[in-house]
Amino acid sequence: MDYTIVLLAIFDGLSYAALVFMVAVGLTLIFGVLRILNVAHGSLYAIGAYLTASIGGAIFAAGFAPILAFPLMLIAAALVGILLGGPIEYLLLRRIYHKPEVLQLLVTFAVFMILEDVQRLVWGNQPYFEASALQMLGNIQVFGVYYTVYQLILLPVVAALTLIGLRVFLRKTLTGRLITAVTEDREAAQSIGIDANRVYLLTFVVGAGLAGLGGALASPTTSVLPGIGAEMIVLSFAVVATAGLGRIEGAAIAALLIGLGRSAATYTFPELQVLVPYLIMLAVLLVRPEGLFGSPAARKI
Amino acid sequence: MTIRHILPAIALLLIATIPFTAPALQILLTLALAKAIAVMGVTLLLRAGQVSFGHALFFGIAAYAAAFVAASSLDDLVVLLIAGTLGAAVSGLIVGLFVVRYRGIFFGMLNLAFSMIFWSVLEKFYHYTGGADGLRLPRPSVLGLSLERAPFELLLFYVTLGLTVALGWFVLRFLGSPVGQLFQTVKTNETRLEYLGISARTTLLKGYVLSAALCGTGGILVAVAQGIVTPSYAYWIRSGEMVFIAVLGGAGSIPGAVVGAVAYEVVRAYAAAFAADIWQLVLGVFLLAVILFAPGGLAGIYEGLANRLSRRDAPSANRKPAAKEVHS
Secondary structure (H helix, E strand, O other), rough: OOOHHHHHHHHHHHHHHHHHHHHHHHHHHHHHHHHOOOHHHHHHHHHHHHHHHHHHHHHHHOOOOOOHHHHHHHHHHHHHHHHHHHHHHHHHHHOOOOOOOOHEEEEEEHHHHHHEEEHHHHOOOOOEEHHHHHHHOOOOEEEEEEEOOOHHHHHHHHHHHHHHHHHHHHHHOOHHHHHHHHHOOHHHHHHOOHHHHHHHHHHHHHHHHHHHHHHHHHHHHHOOOOHHHHHEEEEEHHHHHHHHOOHHHHHHHHHHHHHHHHHHHHHOOOHHHHOHHHHHHHHHHHHOOOOOOOOOOOOOO | OOHHHHHHHHHHHHHHHHHOOOOOHHHHHHHHHHHHHHHHHHHHHHHOOOOOOOHHHHHHHHHHHHHHHHHHOOOOOHHHHHHHHHHHOOOOOOHHHOOOOOHHHHHHHHHHHHHHHHHHHHHHHHHHHHHHHEOOOOOOOOOOOOHHHHHHHHEEEHHHHHHHHHHHHHHHHHHHHHHHHHHHHHHHHHHHHHHOOOHHHHHHHHHHHHHHHHHHHHHHHHHHHHOOOOOHHHHHHHHHHHHHHEEEEHOHHHHHHHHHHHHHHHHHHHOOOOOOOOOHHHHHHHHHHHHHHOOHHHHHHHHHHHHHHHHOOOHHHOOOOOOOOOOO
């Protein structure tokens, strides 16, 4: 096989992995702290993408500079985190922390159903495409292969910064340590005066914001249309499950594994492209039911 | 015989007269009852404390299996039902072998992943599956007789009604049987089950295969009634709808599944015209309301009313246990 194709496959895989990681890391962070799997996470991703593509399209058409695409992405992510993530946690999830897992799943699933239609109501069924950010950064030549700077450099750098940032945030800062403490033992943390409710709210807002940012970053590379949220929640769950629920660094490795596997399939067996992420997940789970980096849960008797 | 048992019998009799009293509702009820059978599969799993967001997988597999058989020379309703249900049961066994290793979140989401895989296979391999347009399912013969449209639809209505009652009864018997009791222990105390030397996975697998077969039966009946199968049969929206009806009817209640499905379809037939664009939204809001404020669902509300009515004559005489709620 031609080595340029191999390189292309690797670059595709890398940029795709970066995008998936952004969404998966929010999902796994929320699960790690709240012990709730947020099925609506995919919708938050989609709404982040819709916001960026539609607002971007409107302001660039009005003659504003395309550089504004980047602050716009951050604003979209913050909007998703604060305006959607905040109320979901505060009004809904707060009522169900003591309920069984199945009920919690059903509640977030209901939110997912609601948000899918909200997207359709606000943005309709037509696809949005707004690639100013991607075009502005231009192309780069690496080992004789041309690739967009946006996908090859910006996306992986943002993903890596997110990973490092989260790690530093959780281990070094006071707020991060509070989150870690609540994750370890909620009751003990509360008994020394930590406001667990605030920690939960903060974590959910951050996680939701990461999903929104993932969508915002993805929007220049693809058409934004109904259904991307459903695909993304399943895909990012595949990443999170492969890594082990709640494992942040693991999610990065699993995202790379799945991204590279998927792009390898794109160039060899294109029909299998959509299946590869799940096949990787199934293969990993068959051997390690708790995921690559998960630890077997102790059973309560 | 109390009011509790008389009312359902009257309701069934009323439904059975629908083709003569309200023929316009006949096809609607055929679809509703077919869905009820599928929902029983999801309800069954709720009794083991598990929720599957991907049971449309079996609904779709059986429907496509039926469509393939119908395209061959064996296009008889009975053959379709047997082939489709077998297809669903076998795929239920294969998927089940994998998913019964998990509970809770993983169980629900892995089922969703399997159904999304199947859905994208249906969309991509259009040479075999017809892609997004799906496959036509021509009206099959019934035991060798080819029927005209009207008698066929009438017959299909009674077949569906009969299957709903028979399978509902069967599922209730299953839940009452030793295997079924063990199956429900997966929810209440799985560890104790294993202390008894019984494999929780095998027990759950038995129920899973049954639930897949139920979803499959529902899928075939819907496919035959509509005359077409499309990938949307296996899409997550369909799975979500089943979960919704199961929770609405009363999580874990088999009669609740039937009542829930009929109520859902009737409301949808009239309300969807006004709310077609926001149907998922309406469902989501309702689902939240049921979970947060009426966790027993319709069956729970009915039990509450029936208890109040029969309290004066029989305070505690061999009362059936109340419908299981999702939260124990």
